[in-house]
Amino acid sequence: MNTLHNAVWLYLGSEARNGEEIAAFVDWCGRNRVGKALVHLSLGGSADESTERRIAALAEACEGKGIELHGMVSTLHRRLNDKNKLPFADPACYCVDAHGISNYEEPICGHGYVLDPRHPDVVRTVSEQCAELLRRYPGLSGIHLDFIRYYHYESKLTIDTKSAGHWIGLPKAGQSIRLETQDGVRTTYFIEEARNRYNDPPVGDKLVLSRSYRYCFCDDCLAGFETFSGIAMPASLPDTAAKAGWLLGEHPAEWAEYRAGIVTDLVGSIRAAIRRERPDAQLSAAIWYNAPYGNELRGEPLRPESEFECFGQKWWEWVRRGYVDFVCPMDYWLKPGSFGGVVDGQIRKTENRVPVYAGLLKTPEYEIDKAGYEEYARRAAAGGAAGICFFHYGSWKQLL
Numbered sequence: 001m002n003t004l005h006n007a008v009w010l011y012l013g014s015e016a017r018n019g020e021e022i023a024a025f026v027d028w029c030g031r032n033r034v035g036k037a038l039v040h041l042s043l044g045g046s047a048d049e050s051t052e053r054r055i056a057a058l059a060e061a062c063e064g065k066g067i068e069l070h071g072m073v074s075t076l077h078r079r080l081n082d083k084n085k086l087p088f089a090d091p092a093c094y095c096v097d098a099h100g101i102s103n104y105e106e107p108i109c110g111h112g113y114v115l116d117p118r119h120p121d122v123v124r125t126v127s128e129q130c131a132e133l134l135r136r137y138p139g140l141s142g143i144h145l146d147f148i149r150y151y152h153y154e155s156k157l158t159i160d161t162k163s164a165g166h167w168i169g170l171p172k173a174g175q176s177i178r179l180e181t182q183d184g185v186r187t188t189y190f191i192e193e194a195r196n197r198y199n200d201p202p203v204g205d206k207l208v209l210s211r212s213y214r215y216c217f218c219d220d221c222l223a224g225f226e227t228f229s230g231i232a233m234p235a236s237l238p239d240t241a242a243k244a245g246w247l248l249g250e251h252p253a254e255w256a257e258y259r260a261g262i263v264t265d266l267v268g269s270i271r272a273a274i275r276r277e278r279p280d281a282q283l284s285a286a287i288w289y290n291a292p293y294g295n296e297l298r299g300e301p302l303r304p305e306s307e308f309e310c311f312g313q314k315w316w317e318w319v320r321r322g323y324v325d326f327v328c329p330m331d332y333w334l335k336p337g338s339f340g341g342v343v344d345g346q347i348r349k350t351e352n353r354v355p356v357y358a359g360l361l362k363t364p365e366y367e368i369d370k371a372g373y374e375e376y377a378r379r380a381a382a383g384g385a386a387g388i389c390f391f392h393y394g395s396w397k398q399l400l
């Protein structure tokens with residue numbers, strides 16, 4: 001029935017605000033063979049009539065052109081400035097990093113809250129909220145999971161301390177140091193190296209600060225790992241940081257499997273919840289090709305399966321178990337050649353069980369022209385992708 005072959009992410013901020021913009025959007029989809037529109041919606045919260053009317057109008061216009069509309073949600077990440085509006089009051093629902101710092105206490109950049117995908121309340125509530133979206137917006141064909149993963153980043157600051165003066169005597173390796181910006185956002189770092197050339201006169205060299213945003217090392221996740229793997233952590237490990245260091249050093253493979261299994265189970269729970277709500281509802285996911293992504297921009301090599309190891313996205317297992325109906329890998333910031341290689345690998349991993357829409361990003365920072373787009377589209381088709389997933393309508397509508 002649906003013979004169109006591309007997909008697109010749509011953000012409602014400045015798009016599809018009225019009948020005219022909705023008509024322009026579906027025309028654009030028709031011109032660019034877009035058969036799946038993935039519209040960003042919030043999980044939880046109360047229904048608001050204007051969004052309901054807008055989605056209903058969008059769904060009706062899409063249906064008239066044979067375009068499926070899917071609700072895209074930020075599954076495990078919430079961006080909030082007001083802690084009182086958090087979806088869970090219990091700090092145990094938020095991840096704890098490899099240093100033992102709770103994301104509830106120190107959200108990423110002051111506003112990024114990452115939910116613990118193992119916590120039973122998170123699993124139940126997120127699954128129910130996905131089903132609730134289908135009730136609230138009956139025009140949706142399914143749910144598209146964005147941020148279905150652990151947050152992960154190895155943050156490093158290298159500071160030139162040559163002219164830092166007598167302050168160079170202060171930082172000591174192993175200590176923590178807190179950086180606070182004017183708006184009151186505090187970020188804890190750990191001093192990896194404090195190298196000086198002279199104490200007198202004070203001539204520093206460099207100060208290296210690091211912070212390992214690896215999740216989740218809360219007590220419940222650590223206990224769950226012991227049950228899952230049958231591996232007991234030595235009782236001598238004094239704190240979370242020591243336990244995390246031991247796990248990552250001694251049992252990285254088992255730890256990666258455990259975490260990925262937690263995310264896979266959450267995908268399965270969401271799948272079950274939306275199918276209970278509506279048996280023909282589809283589930284799909286946005287997935288990464290590398291962790292951290294954007295490696296080519298930093299001149300770093302692609303690390304195969306790093307999305308599994310670091311983000312906990314063993315997404316081919318979601319495919320194998322029939323949890324997802326299609327996937328949209330976010331193959332961004334890659335030159336056409338490497339994009340093609342990444343798509344090839346992703347198609348192999350799906351074993352042709354579900355369609356793959358290769359995500360292609362165009363922004364003012366990373367521009368792609370018409371000829372460039374055609375080259376990417378050729379590579380995606382050659383690799384066996386069903387089509388391109390445009391990120392996002394607002395940035396592509398000017399070009400195509």
Ligand SMILES: [Zn+2]
Nearest residue numbers: 116216218221
């Ligand atoms: Zn945890």
